[in-house]
Amino acid sequence: MWIFVVALVTLLILGYLYSTRKFDYWKKRNVPHFRPVPFFGTIYPVLMHKRSISQYLCDVYNMTDFSCGGFFLFDKPALVAKDPDLVKSVLMNDFSHFGDRNTAENKENDLLSAVSLFMLKNSEWEEARSRFTSTLSMGKVKAMFPLVVDAADRFVEHVRNVELSREVTECRELSIKYSLEALSAYAVGIQANSFQNSDFYQAARNLQNATFSRIVHSICYFFAHMFVKPFRMKFLEPESVKFVTEVFKKNVKLRREVEHTRVGLLEALIKMEGEFKNYNIDIQGLAISLEYITAGFMSNATTLSFSLYDLCVNPKHQIRLRGEIRSVIAKHGGLTYAALREMEYLDMCLKESLRRQPILGFLDRLCTKTYQIPNTDIIIDKGIPVYISLYGLHNDPRFFPNPEKYDPGRFAPENRDQLERFAYLPFGEGRRNCVGVNLANMIVKMGIVKLLLNFEIVPSKSTPDEITLEPSGFITIPKREEINVRFVKLAE
Numbered sequence: 001m002w003i004f005v006v007a008l009v010t011l012l013i014l015g016y017l018y019s020t021r022k023f024d025y026w027k028k029r030n031v032p033h034f035r036p037v038p039f040f041g042t043i044y045p046v047l048m049h050k051r052s053i054s055q056y057l058c059d060v061y062n063m064t065d066f067s068c069g070g071f072f073l074f075d076k077p078a079l080v081a082k083d084p085d086l087v088k089s090v091l092m093n094d095f096s097h098f099g100d101r102n103t104a105e106n107k108e109n110d111l112l113s114a115v116s117l118f119m120l121k122n123s124e125w126e127e128a129r130s131r132f133t134s135t136l137s138m139g140k141v142k143a144m145f146p147l148v149v150d151a152a153d154r155f156v157e158h159v160r161n162v163e164l165s166r167e168v169t170e171c172r173e174l175s176i177k178y179s180l181e182a183l184s185a186y187a188v189g190i191q192a193n194s195f196q197n198s199d200f201y202q203a204a205r206n207l208q209n210a211t212f213s214r215i216v217h218s219i220c221y222f223f224a225h226m227f228v229k230p231f232r233m234k235f236l237e238p239e240s241v242k243f244v245t246e247v248f249k250k251n252v253k254l255r256r257e258v259e260h261t262r263v264g265l266l267e268a269l270i271k272m273e274g275e276f277k278n279y280n281i282d283i284q285g286l287a288i289s290l291e292y293i294t295a296g297f298m299s300n301a302t303t304l305s306f307s308l309y310d311l312c313v314n315p316k317h318q319i320r321l322r323g324e325i326r327s328v329i330a331k332h333g334g335l336t337y338a339a340l341r342e343m344e345y346l347d348m349c350l351k352e353s354l355r356r357q358p359i360l361g362f363l364d365r366l367c368t369k370t371y372q373i374p375n376t377d378i379i380i381d382k383g384i385p386v387y388i389s390l391y392g393l394h395n396d397p398r399f400f401p402n403p404e405k406y407d408p409g410r411f412a413p414e415n416r417d418q419l420e421r422f423a424y425l426p427f428g429e430g431r432r433n434c435v436g437v438n439l440a441n442m443i444v445k446m447g448i449v450k451l452l453l454n455f456e457i458v459p460s461k462s463t464p465d466e467i468t469l470e471p472s473g474f475i476t477i478p479k480r481e482e483i484n485v486r487f488v489k490l491a492e
């Protein structure tokens with residue numbers, strides 16, 4: 001018994017000493033920081049599900065007026081870059097020090113996530129990025145336009161047949177269906193039939209569903225790497241990955257057997273077999289197709305639903321936008337790719353919604369070489385994660401006066417010069433920015449345009465004054481059943 005007690009006390013003392021050994025890291029460097037507690041560092045609000053990762057990083061951002069703020073991931077010091085010049089250095093100028101993300105490496109148990117562009121590191125990332133980018137050239141995105149129009153037409157048809165008779169429509173769920181419909185025809189080569197709640201829709205929906213287990217896994221992938229390998233964690237829900245993999249393989253096989261004239265992602269992935277070394281279509285190819293869905297469809301959908309909410313509760317902007325849409329379409333003789341790109345007010349509205357609710361609330365980078373913060377004597381070591389809080393920057397009154405106000409005018413051409421470029425980063429920046437930005441813009445804008453051409457979006461009896469967010473997961477998610485609106489048919 002005594003031996004057991006002594007062993008336990010010794011273990012606790014050793015654990016305490018180990019977990020606190022770096023707790024003077026930020027103090028020594030005069031960087032303002034949250035005060036850590038043994039074993040947990042400063043991130044217990046995230047572990048207790050009181051704050052999402054994004055909210056927590058915003059708390060660090062707001063804690064200080066200094067150019068950066070420190071905190072502790074368990075025993076490990078980490079930094080939030082606050083000053084836009086420092087943000088620029090981390091994301092762009094000093095990319096050679098910050099080329100990787102601080103995500104767990106887990107090739108053994110979770111190969112498909114490990115080879116995703118989001119997770120890859122070093123030279124493997126460079127190669128994968130050029131493969132991924134080649135599937136999203138301007139020409140390819142333009143070629144997707146008819147597929148997106150088709151999906152948007154089915155979206156309108158669904159609203160007309162099903163939603164118009166409802167008092168309340170939950171906008172996010174609806175946007176998820178449209179977004180998957182718009183992406184899957186290109187990315188997996190099938191019509192998703194989301195509006196009929198198909199099996200494919202269910203599987204894609206579940207890939208990153210905010211269940212307790214997925215939330216724990218994503219917190220560990222970003223913040224607590226030491227648990228990922230021992231507990232054989234997987235970033236995406238395994239059963240859904242299996243389902244999407246089968247659909248992918250079946251459709252690749254079909255494409256090989258029958259020559260297709262359509263230019264889709266699968267054709268591009270097959271073509272890569274002769275073009276890239278270190279490329280296997282069943283691993284790297286599948287990872288690209290899967291990442292279109294994981295990185296793309298929820299982000300598009302949530303962005304669209306926030307935009308529709310903003311237009312619903314700001315009717316004067318909705319009316320102005322509808323006016324622009326009609327006049328640009330009339331000028332072009334139809335809703336063409338060029339017409340969509342010319343809609344300036346649409347662009348301003350979307351930018352403002354992404355400012356208020358960035359879908360990824362933070363960017364993360366890993367310091368891979370000792371680094372001196374410019375114009376200071378602060379040196380940070382290799383291995384220190386550096387975060388950029390998009391919530392913090394996008395809601396900072398220094399860069400966006402009255403940040404709580406919905407004001408698309410901030411992004412009007414005449415105001416663009418006043419914008420602090422590195423304080424507005426909904427798609428990230430630098431060489432690791434969002435590879436799907438053009439496609440995302442096309443899909444989200446098309447959804448807004450088609451809906452506004454056919455319907456008025458008005459508040460329902462349960463439309464909230466403000467959207468509250470889930471304090472979990474790593475992407476921004478509104479609370480369940482939160483974005484409620486009502487669709488009303490426009491007078492002919």
Ligand code: HEM
Nearest residue numbers: 118295296299300303359360427428429432433434436440
């Ligand atoms: C409105 C929708 C979207 C938003 C707001 C969004 C936002 C972002 C952000 C903030 C990042 C991190 C950038 C950084 O660290 O600097 C990112 C990365 C990424 N996004 Fe998107 N995204 C959207 C849609 C898409 C789509 C449609 C795709 C795919 C077709 C996509 C694929 C990716 C990939 C693969 C990365 C990782 C890039 C890399 O590490 O090289 N995203 N996205």
